[in-house]
Amino acid sequence: MCTKACMVAQTCPELVLFWTEMRTLKTSEAAAMLNVSANTLRAWERRFDYPKPQRTAGKHRVYVHGEVAALRDALRDGLSISSAVSRARESLRSDTHILVGALASFEPERADGALEAALAMRSVERTVEEVLLPSMAELARRAGTDSAAWAIGSRWATDWLRRAQRMTPPPARPGAILIGDATGDELDAEAPLVRALELFVGRTGIRVASVPVARHSGVADLLRALQPGAVLIAGRSASDEAVARFAYAVRAAGGSLPLALFSRGPEEESPTSTLLHLPLSVSEATAQALALLDGAPARAGGTVLFTERSNS
Amino acid sequence: MSAHRALHVIGSPAAAPAGPHVVFCSHCAKPPAGGVAPEVGSRVCASCGLGLLLEAPEALAPKPRDAFLVVDRSLAVQGLSKRAEKLLGLREIDALDQRVTDLLVPADAEAAGPHHLSALLVEAASGADEVTEAVVRPADEFGVRFAARIGPCGPTPGALVVLDLG
Numbered sequence: 001m002c003t004k005a006c007m008v009a010q011t012c013p014e015l016v017l018f019w020t021e022m023r024t025l026k027t028s029e030a031a032a033m034l035n036v037s038a039n040t041l042r043a044w045e046r047r048f049d050y051p052k053p054q055r056t057a058g059k060h061r062v063y064v065h066g067e068v069a070a071l072r073d074a075l076r077d078g079l080s081i082s083s084a085v086s087r088a089r090e091s092l093r094s095d096t097h098i099l100v101g102a103l104a105s106f107e108p109e110r111a112d113g114a115l116e117a118a119l120a121m122r123s124v125e126r127t128v129e130e131v132l133l134p135s136m137a138e139l140a141r142r143a144g145t146d147s148a149a150w151a152i153g154s155r156w157a158t159d160w161l162r163r164a165q166r167m168t169p170p171p172a173r174p175g176a177i178l179i180g181d182a183t184g185d186e187l188d189a190e191a192p193l194v195r196a197l198e199l200f201v202g203r204t205g206i207r208v209a210s211v212p213v214a215r216h217s218g219v220a221d222l223l224r225a226l227q228p229g230a231v232l233i234a235g236r237s238a239s240d241e242a243v244a245r246f247a248y249a250v251r252a253a254g255g256s257l258p259l260a261l262f263s264r265g266p267e268e269e270s271p272t273s274t275l276l277h278l279p280l281s282v283s284e285a286t287a288q289a290l291a292l293l294d295g296a297p298a299r300a301g302g303t304v305l306f307t308e309r310s311n312s
Numbered sequence: 313m314s315a316h317r318a319l320h321v322i323g324s325p326a327a328a329p330a331g332p333h334v335v336f337c338s339h340c341a342k343p344p345a346g347g348v349a350p351e352v353g354s355r356v357c358a359s360c361g362l363g364l365l366l367e368a369p370e371a372l373a374p375k376p377r378d379a380f381l382v383v384d385r386s387l388a389v390q391g392l393s394k395r396a397e398k399l400l401g402l403r404e405i406d407a408l409d410q411r412v413t414d415l416l417v418p419a420d421a422e423a424a425g426p427h428h429l430s431a432l433l434v435e436a437a438s439g440a441d442e443v444t445e446a447v448v449r450p451a452d453e454f455g456v457r458f459a460a461r462i463g464p465c466g467p468t469p470g471a472l473v474v475l476d477l478g
Contacts, residue, residue, distance in 0.1 A: 035354030040361035077468040078364055079382045080338045080391030082404045
């Protein structure tokens with residue numbers, strides 16, 4: 001059967017990596033691969049938080065093949081389950097070292113390969129959160145964001161994230177989010193983080209559009225077309241004045257849409273602020289942004305992670 | 313004049329021959345069914361599911377409820393039994409890769425300092441087929457000491473420290 005993946009691969013072979021199916025295992029398959037019972041797998045999840053299953057739409061556990069395979073290999077000559085888990089985790093972390101090395105050496109092809117290998121072991125979201133973003137942070141720390149390595153690496157990362165977003169299936173559920181991009185330019189230290197937010201939101205199946213906060217002219221037309229249920233301001237480079245003008249334009253045209261900030265300080269919220277601060281974890285921020293669409297207070301683990309404050 | 317018992321130095325415990333090897337779980341110390349590790353399949357303990365099956369000389373191997381540590385050749389902690397976790401107030405996952413001498417130090421007046429304990433452990437982890445004894449205490453506690461049996465374990469080479477809780 002011809003899949004969408006193979007059609008994409010035929011027309012756009014360089015993008016095939018985004019359709020690399022992350023191989024997952026049912027609980028029984030993972031247990032069989034490790035030669036343990038399903039109960040033991042769940043006991044390891046509780047005690048070691050590894051292997052960490054994802055959940056299907058039906059809430060069933062599915063395990064990433066790469067994580068299970070890494071653990072199987074480590075168990076062969078481990079001295080305890082803890083040490084095997086540690087070695088399995090370390091083998092997965094090596095993707096980050098390879099990616100940073102490739103980018104610092106100006107080898108984008110090798111960086112593509114590193115991310116492709118990471119994708120075989122993880123979902124797109126986890127690849128971005130566990131490999132790509134930490135690698136960019138490490139590159140910025142090592143070389144500085146004013147370096148040639150950052151310029152090449154940041155461009156490579158944002159290109160990768162944009163390509164991944166283009167390969168995202170069309171919106172399949174109601175709801176839309178508008179992102180006001182408050183980063184400076186494509187070499188902004190936070191550009192990869194904001195592109196990752198766009199990607200994650202888009203992959204939830206809702207519509208997402210991103211526009212620089214400085215380009216608020218004609219935003220009313222955009223709001224009519226997109227009909228967003230929430231607006232996120234992402235990035236810290238644009239001035240407060242520019243953000244305020246954007247927010248005013250949005251609210252003037254779209255009414256009192258819920259507004260939230262992502263990766264935009266200060267850490268301490270002003271007591272007069274009506275804006276909500278989303279967590280820096282892209283997946284958590286995405287979950288909370290979706291909660292905004294539902295009109296529900298965004299929570300994680302039962303704790304309110306941001307509070308709405310009134311002007312009164 | 314009262315008669316005082318004369319203090320006298322006793323010799324270091326002699327190394328005992330290792331004897332036959334037995335299999336036990338690195339977490340609960342229970343032996344597998346039949347007492348032998350399965351030739352094919354998992355080394356994971358079928359009883360508790362939280363430890364790997366290791367082998368050690370019978371004179372050294374822990375009994376269920378014994379406190380013991382598994383150390384690699386670099387003297388980094390690789391495993392902590394359930395009882396040892398309670399005894400040292402430390403989870404296995406937190407003890408992992410710590411130097412064993414950060415957790416246990418010699419408490420034997422006759423021992424030649426911490427190097428003696430390290431030497432015993434290195435020797436055991438290198439596969440010396442004998443079981444030795446030492447007196448140790450938790451690194452952050454005084455007034456508590458344990459007799460410890462030290463020897464090799466496997467199949468991956470390591471040293472096993474079994475604490476005698478009396």
